Amino acid sequence: MNTAVKRATVYFDPAMHQALRHKSFETSRSLSDLVNEAVRQSLAEDADDLAAFAERVHEPLVSYETILKELKADGRL
Template identity: 55%
Template sequence: MSTQAKRATIYFDPDIHKALKIKSLETSRSITDLVNQAVKEALSDDVEDILSFEERKNEPLISYDQMVKKLRKDGRI
């Protein structure tokens, strides 16, 4: 790791822990590396969602009822 790592205690479901140990052995990567990568990917997904929400924040809101009526009027349902 390129920066000073922080220590944390994480409790895994026993089956998840077993799967992590197996993947760690098969990929020659530590459980720490696997968990860090998974967390980075989850955070990256969150960033993409936030950016999408920000891009659409000025779009007009439409209720479910209005949307269904519009879809019916347009012949889509």
């Protein structure tokens, strides 16, 4: 085992755990690999979202009511 790896206890819903075990078997990958990949993807999505927010920080704010009025005026609602 890689010494840079950290251990953690994670509690899964029984059905989720069973699904992970089946996927682990079918893909010949460990549960740790599957969970690490899922967490990595989730964190990457968060990073993408934060980058998008940072790019749009100077855009004007538009209220929900204004958007609804525009959609109705354009016949999309």
